Amino acid sequence: MLHTELLHALALLKVDGIGDVVAKKLITHCGSAQDVFQSKKKALLAIDGVGEILYKKLQEKNVFQLAEKELLFVEKENISISYYLDQNYPERLKHCIDGPVVLFQSGNINFENRRMINIVGTRQITPYGTEFTKKLIADLAPLNPIIVSGFAYGVDIVAHQTAMENNLQTIGVLAHGLNQIYPKMHKKYMAKMEQNGGFMTEFWSTSNPDRENFIKRNRIVAGMCEATIVIESAEKGGSLITANLANDYNRDVFAVPGRITDKFSQGCNNLIKTQRAHLLNSAADLIYILNWDLSDKKVKPIQKQLFVSLTEEEQKIYDYLLTKEQEVMDIIALDCDFPIFKISSLLLNMELKGVIRPLPGKLFEAV
Known part of the structure; x- marks a missing residue:
């Protein structure tokens, strides 16, 4: 993407009253982000939803100063940017009306692998959840999926770690800018993740990990993946928001069942009970429902074992x-x-x- 167009896209996002949906609408109507700022008043006012107030805000020049500052940070820190019209933007996210106009990325992220799933759940993961997460990812490893999560405590970090242990690409979707990391104690995992995968965020370097950002970033986690897998969740929680968003995006949702007396199985059991998620007992369930082809040439060859344990x-x-x-x-x-x-x-x-x-x-x- 040309520097000039990127600058204008970032500036557009800093205009008060313009979010991702409106920005895309303006870019589509005008032809480019640069053309939005260069269009005449009559042409802009003819766009549904654009009035005098928004037009005046588009004339403010300070948005370009903010955009320039962010671009300097990006270049200094060797951060890459995916524009929603570019080829390197996550394909499934392109089809989400509220998907981010730009994504900031660090590491070695490669979206060519079409198999991409996210694994989410409680930050207070139990031994049951830990064991299931590790077995699920290990069993899926021959199919070489990208494992996406939110880099938080609990299910998220177990999923990232297990993916790395199985040499799978893993992506952490953050709720803040790439100038920091949250939680801080997970900083020790960053270097290894960036070797095969990395981090992604829609938030600028001026953004902090505020509560509303975590809810907002869940749409990226849900939208960019083929399926959402909820390992453990209480009756209410962020992972359930991700599951609901995935359903809204017409993605498959899976939930791991648990005992009705277990606090962190209530959310999963409710998803299954209300038919908002497939019941997930093993990797085989996911492979069957997603119709993944085990004969695909992209599948890593499975090393034949001398002694295979069969039920x-x-x-x-x-x-x-x-x-x-x-x-x-x-x-x-x-x-x-x-x-x-x-x-x-x-x-x-x-x-x-x-x-x-x-x-x-x-x-x-x-x-």
Whole structure:
């Protein structure tokens, strides 16, 4: 993106009364951010929602001084900027009407991988939530997804750490400018995250981690991803806001069920009960609902294990397939006496373990 257009886009966002939605409307109507400022009064007033007050505010020059100052900071700190019309802007976020006009980024973020999910939840994660998060990401690792979260305490940081442990790209969406980090004790994770992934924010260097910013940034977390996964949540919480936003954006939402007596399972259980989230028991559930293709060339090769641990049900299917050269899923379910909804999950788990493989025509065979 040209420096001049970026300067005008930033200046436009500093005009009082103009947010992301109005800014996009003006840019679309006028042709560019620069043209918004250069358009004649009659042309601007003809745009629905633009009146005399907003027109006068567009004439103020101090917005360019603020934009210049931010650009100097960006250049000094080697921060990159994604403009919503650029190719390097998150593809799914382009389709969100309230998506940010600009995103500030640090690290080595690469959006070419189409598989992008966010993992959110309580800041007071329990051992149950920790164990599930780690297993989920480890099981998804062969499919090489990008793991997005908010870099907060609890579920967020466990998701980021586990992604790094599995050599997956991970992105922290921040509620403040890139001149600081919150919480401060997570600063120790920054360097490693920026090696394979990094940080993203819509907030300028003048922004602090105010409460309303955390709520606002949730739309980025939800909008840029294919799916939102809520690990643990109380009856009310920020992760539920993210889940609701994901539903509004027509994204898939998953929630991990828990005991009805557990405080940090109430939010997840309510999402499932009200049909605002798919029930998530394992990575196989997510893969099945998202229709991820395990034969995709982008999938990391799964190293064959010498000793693979199978459940009793999986062993039954595996032994059955050993007696058949190949068989379709419906017949496997019938002969092994499993309901069809269950056989799907079992077969996906076995694919991830590398003991069976899918073939054209919904056939499966033992490896």
